[in-house]
Amino acid sequence: MKAPHRKAAPPPRERPGNGPLLEIEDLVVDFATDDGAVRAVDGAGYAVMPGETLGVVGESGSGKSVTALSALGLIKPPGRVVSGRVVFDGTDLRTLPPRELRRLRGGRIAMIFQDPMTALNPVMSIGAQLREALRLHRPGMSRAAARKRAAELLTLVGVPGAERRLRQYPHEFSGGMRQRAMIAMAIANDPDLLIADEPTTALDVTVQAQVLDLLRLTRRETGAATVLITHDLGVVAELADRVVVMYAGRVVEHGPVAEIFGAPRHPYTRGLLESLPRLDGDADELTPIPGTPPAPGEAAPGCPFAPRCALARDRCRTERPELAPTGPGRASACHFHHELAEEKTA
Amino acid sequence: MTTITTSPAIKKAPSASPRARALRRFRRNRLAVAGAAVLGAVVLVTLLAPLIAGHPPNTVDLYAIRQGPSGAHWFGTDSSGRDVFARTLYAGRVSLLVGLTAALAAITVGTLLGAVSGLFGGWADHVIMRAADIVMSFPTVVVILVLAGIVGPSMTVLIAAIGLTQWPVAGRVVRGVTLSLRDREYIHAAEAAGANAWWLIRKHIVPAALPPVTVTGTLAVAQAIMLETTASFLGLGVRPPQASWGNMLNEAQNLTLIQTMPWLWIPPGVAIAVTVLAVNFVGDGLRDAVTPAGQGGGR
């Protein structure tokens, strides 16, 4: 499904073929702790097509952020990428020298974080940071041109009085305005890929609505593919074309948002949707998923969701389910996904 | 949902109290363990002095003054013919006693004042912290000098003087801990249950402050031993004939003795250096054990 919001087609880019823009395969990430290595990502992977918005959902500890961050070489010790393949536009990022990887980040790949305060420099004015972001990747750009472009960007993301605002510092911005400034920095170099890690989680719901609108706008303006990492299924429903559901460091289901949310084919996805408090429908008891997610490192031989799963049987506890297609463009890592399909039609 | 997803929460931590975990980290620090072993040996040897020394520490033997080390007197004898080995051991008791008591006094006063200062804030905080500033701007040796001048030098004066001048270090640490705790929700929960300030100090602040205070306390012990040495060396501390490492050095304070009779000053000198070094190693090890890297402050 394509987003109905995108009016113009994304500007054409020089890219070989119609393959994915970013492809992560079988990524394994460990964290060293006092009590030995803990597996945070256990063979996760997904592909992002040019121009699409891919939602990555999961609860805390599911590895949804670590997967994206380590794919871009942004994971610091005690974290360590053990194995896996990460290909961005034909380039293997895992073998790329750190210098070139850095040039890619902030250039063709941009990031938006949950907390703009950690991503913005508190002692530099917003304008200076925007100009720096611009000129770092375009050495030829003149000061005047950078200043003009910075004002344009700030106006684009809906910060009123851009000229005055450029001279202000991050602490003079409200939470919503800071997030806008960070988005302006992210799109400054017209990226091909935007990684947004919980971009609206720290915001109030009315401000979140504004920022979601802005993300829609920037997608239209830049045509960049977006990886939207969030715990909020509602945000994914509003913004994403496809969704990847992660659990215990693995991808358990992926496919088009409407299909996955409308007819989940993995018991975890279904449980997640059912446990969600809603604004409409039955207002009383919620249907929680029993138990708790496994602690990282608490590896089981079979399916990580088995201890909490109503469908689980012996096979689930011994044999790890691999992702298998459940329809066009979608897959589920459940031995018994067909039972969920039958249930729905019954 | 504020979750730091880059470092997965370790839910299956081993079942152990925070103290047990700190102890485990301490044991991994070789220098600290060596320091603790040396310190333990020093304490043991001084406690067992009557069994080991072979000679009483204060018995004058005018027929055997300033003799070099021998089979009868391992470390030789001093200007009054007293056995230097025995005196070094007994002096250790005095120096360690003064060091420990004075440090304990300093951290007790400091903990209470720091907790009150942090918990109540306002003018109480103001008065206590200014008092701390004033105390810290006084050289301790001068305070000892004045006190000794007024009431005469003694061990009690020494302990009181060190306690009075060293409390601000612990006081500031505890105040800092208290400030960081004051707005913790579990403190609010205790208040909501009806707890008063004394309850909060006893049940929450002191236990939380104990690890950092232990560290400052250990370092204060080293500091107090040094101060005892200095004061006694200047004749303002422990009064002869009772031996302390400081006044033993005092007896060797002329150039001829230093050059010709090293057995008079090397034993107390080495004892001081080894003990203070060991205490400092233990202190550093404790500090690293209670504030492990990457576990910011420990809530």
Next chain:
Amino acid sequence: MTEPEEVLRVTDLAKHYPVRSGPLRRRTGSVHAVDGVDFTLHAGRTLGLVGESGCGKTTTGRMAVRLLEPTAGKIVVAGRDVTHARGAELRALRRDLQLVFQDPYASLSPRMTVHDIIAEPLRVQGRYGDGGPARVAELLDMVRLAPAHARRYAHEFSGGQRQRIGIARALALGPRVLVLDEPVSALDVSIQAQIVNTLRELQRELGVAYLFISHDLSVVRHVSHEIAVMYLGTVVETGTREEIFRNPAHPYTQALLSAVPRPGPGAAGRRERIVLTGDVPSPIDPPSGCRFRTRCWKAQDVCATQAPPLVRRDGIGHPTACHFAEVTDVLAPA
């Protein structure tokens, strides 16, 4: 149906903080954190207090349990005015009013075992000697934790389990009123639902009144009988759950409801939304008249001069604080 027993009533509750500036730290103004809030809690019922950050909902909750001194207003517990209760009276009052916190990590002491955490209120009130251990075991059972958990430390538990420990502690003294300050906001959805259900069961068993403070409208909907919506220190609309969700009449309530992203199957998540412009104004110098007028699409001149009182208006079944209140079902499918 008989009206359930009234356990807590607050009237005209306000909290102003002085703002000082300049070298002499003179008082130059005040933060109007809460400005005239009224509500009533009934035994066995839940009032949901919703609003965005800075609206004063947490401050209101803390004042209701007497953890914060109100600047003005009255707090009545079971018919007794306790606004200025002190000493032994306040201590006795603590048994009736308890609090559950948002952060399951900061709200439990890392240096105490679960048993000691839950027993603390009993010890503070001098009630531990009288069957304390049995009471702790009973509380653990009430919040669905195993007896063996009592000897362990809080850091060994997951967020949801920690929140259960916090609830057990709050229930230890058998309170009539429980203020729950964002109790599930820090938890993952699948765990959130477990805690919400446990809270509902506990209320049925114990008949305790809840003040459920949250920014999350969908969670509030699942736990509340009545709802009060706060904006910048005041209540702008209040009513039963059905009234607020089906017939919201205040523009702010409508905007809040319509702003929530919903994971509806199909494209239902993508629909017309009311997107407010700008940010919440500073509570230091709140707008004159109606505080919401600076972001309101309905605002007229009268809104700047007259603060709309929270009253029942023509054609609307519940109180709203808007001159131009009008019922619109913003959740209905477009």
